[in-house]
Amino acid sequence: DAGITQSPRHKVTETGTPVTLRCHQTENHRYMYWYRQDPGHGLRLIHYSYGVKDTDKGEVSDGYSVSRSKTEDFLLTLESATSSQTSVYFCAISESPGKDTEAFFGQGTRLTVV
Amino acid sequence: GENVEQHPSTLSVQEGDSAVIKCTYSDSASNYFPWYKQELGKGPQLIIDIRSNVGEKKDQRIAVTLNKTAKHFSLHITETQPEDSAVYFCAALKSANAGKSTFGDGTTLTVKP
Numbered sequence: 001d002a003g004i005t006q007s008p009r010h011k012v013t014e015t016g017t018p019v020t021l022r023c024h025q026t027e028n029h030r031y032m033y034w035y036r037q038d039p040g041h042g043l044r045l046i047h048y049s050y051g052v053k054d055t056d057k058g059e060v061s062d063g064y065s066v067s068r069s070k071t072e073d074f075l076l077t078l079e080s081a082t083s084s085q086t087s088v089y090f091c092a093i094s095e096s097p098g099k100d101t102e103a104f105f106g107q108g109t110r111l112t113v114v
Numbered sequence: 115g116e117n118v119e120q121h122p123s124t125l126s127v128q129e130g131d132s133a134v135i136k137c138t139y140s141d142s143a144s145n146y147f148p149w150y151k152q153e154l155g156k157g158p159q160l161i162i163d164i165r166s167n168v169g170e171k172k173d174q175r176i177a178v179t180l181n182k183t184a185k186h187f188s189l190h191i192t193e194t195q196p197e198d199s200a201v202y203f204c205a206a207l208k209s210a211n212a213g214k215s216t217f218g219d220g221t222t223l224t225v226k227p
Contacts, residue, residue, distance in 0.1 A: 004157075031212060031213050033213070033214070035217075040219060041219060042120075042203055042217040042218055042219040042220050043158070043203065043215075043217040044217070045214055045215070045216075048212060048213075048214060050212050056212070058214065059115065090157050090158070092157075094213040102148065102160050102163065103148070103160070103213060103215060104160075105150075105157030105158045105159065106157050107155075107156060107157050108155075108156070108157050
């Protein structure tokens, strides 16, 4: 299994509170991604990073921010959590596209906003 | 942007039978098509992939076919086993596009013993 660790694995938080999810990799892959998974919607890209301090938005980025200060860590922050952000969040990593585009996924973080 | 449709959403087969899952994509520039298997409580895991310069690829009981003209690709699982029961996702992406994948909505496959 690729060395990807997501933390926490489960979290319950209240509406309006800030939440940060962490993805840590030991593979030294350049690209990192945050997806959310909801019933009937498959996986949808929130944000991604193509290098340290280089990030960009995905298709469902509203209400989320990210940071990548080190190659191995990619943080996803919900500034003010809402019930619509209750979901399972997956981090993924990938080598440089064009050479090896396989994505490896973490185990997921189940976030519940009450 | 890319749009991927996946059918069926649920599929139930008898052990030993074949299973076929189909996906269509909209962006003709997409050139890489992976299939992922997700078991309960785990992240998706790549099981097979195909690039746009290939029409078919096989790995033991699993095969993928690609029709670029029609913009659809399919996953074929033969001699299904109970351990094949999982959710399967197709995806499409342009390898030069930072590896951003667009996923289908998933197919829940149940293999009955």
